[in-house]
Amino acid sequence: MGGPGREGLPGGAPPSVPVLVAGRYRPVRFLGRGGMGVVHEAEDTRLDRRVALKMLTTVEGLTGDSEAWDRFQREARALARIDHPGVVTLYDSGVHDGTPYLVMQVLDGTTLADLASSAGPLPTTVVCTVALGIAEALEAAHTAGVLHRDVKPTNVGLTRNGRVVLQDFGLARLAGEAAITRTGAIVGTPQFMAPEAMRGALPERAADWYGLGTCLYLMITGELPFGPTVDYGAIIHRALGDGVPPLSGRRPDCPPDLCRLVDDLCRQDPALRRQDPESIRETLLPLSYGGTERLVDLVTDRARDGAVRGAWAIPDVPESVSRAEEMPEYLWDEAAALPDRRGTATDPFRPATLSDTTRRIVLGTMTPQSALARQREAVNLVLRGRLEEAAQMLSVVVPVCLTTLGPDHPTTLTSQYWHAVCLARLDAGRPALELFSSVNRRVARRTDGHDD
Incomplete structure (x- = not known):
């Protein structure tokens, strides 16, 4: 394995890993x-x-x-x-x-x-x-x-x-x-x-x-x-x-x-x-x-709340990002899709949000092609029943798509649709309905030229 992770990423980026461990x-x-x-x-x-x-x-x-x-x-x-x-x-x-x-x-x-x-x-x-x-x-x-x-x-x-x-x-x-x-x-x-x-x-x-x-x-x-x-x-x-x-x-x-x-x-x-x-x-x-x-209810509630929190997040994005801060594609999931779980001195267990540096790196390196690839990964997770993981990934994909591709881009709309599916299956009915409605309005605007 490689050396220590890069500085500045939440928790430190993990060291590089082999393509195949033990040939398997x-x-x-x-x-x-x-x-x-x-x-x-x-x-x-x-x-x-x-x-x-x-x-x-x-x-x-x-x-x-x-x-x-x-x-x-x-x-x-x-x-x-x-x-x-x-x-x-x-x-x-x-x-x-x-x-x-x-x-x-x-x-x-x-x-x-x-x-x-x-x-x-x-x-x-x-x-x-x-x-x-x-x-x-x-x-x-x-x-x-x-x-x-x-x-x-x-x-x-x-x-x-x-x-x-x-x-x-x-x-x-x-x-x-x-x-x-x-x-x-x-x-x-x-x-x-x-x-x-x-x-x-x-x-x-x-x-x-x-x-x-x-x-x-x-x-x-x-x-x-x-x-x-x-x-x-x-x-x-x-x-x-x-x-x-x-x-x-x-x-x-x-x-x-x-x-x-x-x-x-x-x-x-x-x-x-x-x-x-x-x-x-x-x-x-x-x-x-x-x-x-009761434990099942609490675990389910936590998964649903986490999905809802990420559904509408739109980060503030700088117009340009220094290419010196580029993040290798294989690190995208590692640094961005998961929250920083180091916590704080007052609440060591509370997951923190993405740091500004990490957000700039992610936004600066995301392309329509890589956003589409991440969206497909998330859809596969949904189809396999891994809803919390899919919602977590989409909570990063959607804001990046909104910023870099725009609210009417097909990748953005599809990502929002699948995020709404996650919310609905996690029993977050109202946020899911709101997100479905937003997607429908955007689709109508693309096809008809006006909002319903």
């Missing part, structure tokens, strides 16, 4: 970047299926006869042994040009981090449903001898049918020691990292249960355990000082048993932390009835 996996769309590497949606050319391809760029340079390579293989085999609906499925692993990669199932939905950022404190039934899913996934993994080591909201997937799936299992162990050696980085996220890990101890099962406790704290309060700061030093000071603020006695709207569970899971001393899966399940299960249905 063709990256087609950038999905995200984490502490361990980058993730692309890819096509498995051998089995003709969608997969998530994670390139562990923090551990580049592995050789087949190294101790790190042997450990990577052992851990990958352990991950593959976990057979549970709450754990993302690992299909394949290997090394491509010295960079380890993992091939996993693609999940359609959102993450707990994204849901919490938009919904705030969640209903108790949803909180307990999500927490129960995480707990059952952890129990299955621990039984298989695998620790997660980085349980946090961004690693909790929530599908459109209400399934809770824990992702990135074992990656902290797969890449941890090498990543620390190469970059001096902390493996994990301090807001959700167990105190013993901060002190340098090797995390054990208790650390995973601590992660569940901090996720519960976020879902119940709508707040990060140590406040809205991105200062690692301040977070670690609070975590090793007073620790996670206790919920018992402070949240009268939270069931007492649930408050006690959160406090028990977030204890600083791992020996005092609740770790018995059966005890955790006994607390969560009675409070989770009806939670799956």
Whole structure:
């Protein structure tokens, strides 16, 4: 793989990726970047299926006869042994040009981090449903001898049918020691990292249960355990000082048993932390009835709201763009179609809008031909039922078409039509009807010379 991403793009543009990984996996769309590497949606050319391809760029340079390579293989085999609906499925692993990669199932939905950022404190039934899913996934993994080591909201997937799936299992162990050696980085996220890990101890099962406790704290309060700061030093000071603020006695709207569970899971001393899966399940299960249905509604609402927000956006566009800021075509989806998910100091989970620099780059390099190509990709996503992804892509395609091609151009009108289809299928009836009406008026103007 190539070097670091370009500066100035949201989250940093991902490094260049091979056309074909291991002679089999063709990256087609950038999905995200984490502490361990980058993730692309890819096509498995051998089995003709969608997969998530994670390139562990923090551990580049592995050789087949190294101790790190042997450990990577052992851990990958352990991950593959976990057979549970709450754990993302690992299909394949290997090394491509010295960079380890993992091939996993693609999940359609959102993450707990994204849901919490938009919904705030969640209903108790949803909180307990999500927490129960995480707990059952952890129990299955621990039984298989695998620790997660980085349980946090961004690693909790929530599908459109209400399934809770824990992702990135074992990656902290797969890449941890090498990543620390190469970059001096902390493996994990301090807001959700167990105190013993901060002190340098090797995390054990208790650390995973601590992660569940901090996720519960976020879902119940709508707040990060140590406040809205991105200062690692301040977070670690609070975590090793007073620790996670206790919920018992402070949240009268939270069931007492649930408050006690959160406090028990977030204890600083791992020996005092609740770790018995059966005890955790006994607390969560009675409070989770009806939670799956409510969770489905929340995930659906988030997808619909995101589609609606992008339907009418028309950016301010400079008359010209410096050609020095050109973006390679393969980076268009990566930098523009996905929002910047770094967040802000006051709201680390809130997806930010495209930066002005990125918008100028996208607008300056978009052509009628490339807009049409992106529109076709979005239509294929619609036809395959991947409505949120299609709406997200079209929310960028439409404004670019409006600006560079004009409101009456066939590509613009067709893009708006398919965006309206997405909205309608995501149950956003009124915005969809308004967009359909707008398209019809424009078509009438093109054919008849006047508005109806």
